[in-house]
Amino acid sequence: MAFAPATLAADVTDVGYFDQQAMAGIPRFVAAERQLKAYGDGLNREYAARVRGVKNQDVQARIMQEYKNKMVDKQRELIAPLSQRAQIAIASVASTRNLSVVVDKQIVIYGGQDITQNVIDLFNGVGDPVPPVNTPPPSSIGFVDTSQINTLPKVKQAYADFQKFNDDQRTAFQQKMRGAKSDADRQQLMKDFQKSMDDKRKQLIDPLSDQTKNVIASVARKRGLILVIDRQSLIYGGTDITTDVVNGLK
């Protein structure tokens, strides 16, 4: 096992975590969600009335997109200011407690500083939370934005090929199932379908997955990081190595 250089040894007291589910239960978020749902229900009714007489699928799709955009706009209007306030509250608490990284509670099994209640108190406070002056200190925990990796041409191509294979296999499977005469036949068809999917995954996806893991590990070692997590599990701080990983995969 390779270890991080001594100079970048992890100071575990600078790792915090935050419970995002607790945040969703805050009255302001709940009220905004309720408002958004009511708005969405209204849009659904409006959409159903508008497409009732429309036969052309392109026109239907255009109308659908129009309503989706409306929903996104409303979401931005209602939720975005609250999310921004929450982000500032998290940054402020993290800065006050000298945390270099705050992760989602779901990935923490032991230790770390729970900042959930402090953040909620600050969020619910009367005035606006003040953003910290300093950026978070360098962290020995890195993160990768996997959505950016998924946009790489070879990754996209592999997933598209896998999806096409999946669609073809499903169609063939459905046809064969119609002709199956016994439960034993059907069981066998299911097994065959599953095996073909597993084999294809091993052929198309697993090599890419292994390559990605190796590149991430290599970049992490070079940057002296101890662990690397997915961007989705990160709340604040951390060391972003996405660009290095993307370059390493090209």
Added chain:
Amino acid sequence: MSVCAAALLATGCSQTTSSPSSGGTPVRGAEAIGYVRMDDLVKKHPLYPELSRLDDDMQALQFKQLAASGAAPSLPPDQLRKEQAEINKEFAAATERAKAALKAKQDEYSKREAEAIRDAIGSAGAIGGAPGAAAVGNSVNSEFKTQARSVQAGAEKNLDAYRKQLVAHDNAALRALQNSLNESAARTYGTKSEQVQKAEADFALAQAQADASERVALNAKLSNLVLDDATREDARKQLNVLDHKEADGLAAMKNRDSATLAALRKQLRDSTSAELDRQAAAMQAQTLAKINKRESDVRQQLVTQINALPVPGPNGGPMIPANVSPAVRDKLKALHQKYQDEFTKDANVTVAQFNKTRDELQKRMALITGVDVGGQNASSQQLDALEKQRRALYDQMLSQIEREVKIIAARRGVGVVLSQVMAPSGGVDLTDDAEKDIESLHE
């Protein structure tokens, strides 16, 4: 071993410093960051076969749905709605046509029977000189009795069906109640069991944390290569004492908890059984009262119905003389039977035609909406239930694993442990140690 490495080990100044722990695994410096490969740990959990079985069941259901969805040609939603409405309309029309045809046939055969009876009585009067009206009256009385018996039998049949329906309903309600009580008891037991396990884990964790500094110091001492044998042996003994102290404390607690859980299980079983008996008795009393009331109502209705039975009279049908000869009576019976049989035969043709139309319409509906819509819904519900079951089981496994990992982390002086790590380039991997502890849960 190189001099440099020996020096590092002796001073314990590096993060990589390691020494055998009581379990034979290396101990890193305190306050390191650790991680576990949760997927691997889940596979080692004693409940993993159950989780796997649920996964297989869910996959089989998904396959079933996939196969079923492929059997139906897809129609655009608008066209589908239109086709469904058309079929429903045709079905309603066919039902109405069948009803009207049966009513017309019934009227037609009643009319023909009445005319035939009138003719028969007329010709009997002409032939015999004595009309035999009394005999006809007897025949009518006999018919009346038959009808009365038929009404009574029908009422008894209905009452019996009602009784069976109530009993079936009670049985179903009792089964549901039993399930609900069992589930509630299982939840109570599960919660207590979870609390007990958590308390045990907390106790073990607290012990491990209390002894952590002493343990780390002893391990550091043992990693010193220049340590004399006696001191080394002494340090080992102290480590063993620590291990035994922790194990004995935990074992005593587990024994107490086990007795508590056994008592709770008995108490829950007794209370569930008592509650079930109580509810069953109440339900049976209610059912009995309902049946008694229905019996009384039926008796009342029966009297009303029998009183209202039509007796052919001057305006209701052919005038039947008081006495008819046995021959005429037989002829009238034969006539009645003849028209009854003809009507039944004719009506069966109409019913068969209707059934054929209904089957064709059902086939058309199945073709456009997908095969076995009811079956698909049932599969979806089953899938939801399995998913819920799987989630609960997975959460239970996860919390047990997390408890074990916490204890290991405390023993090994690891400050933070994360799961779902993409690339562990330098953290402490606690997976192997956790696997051993989780495997011991099998015992």
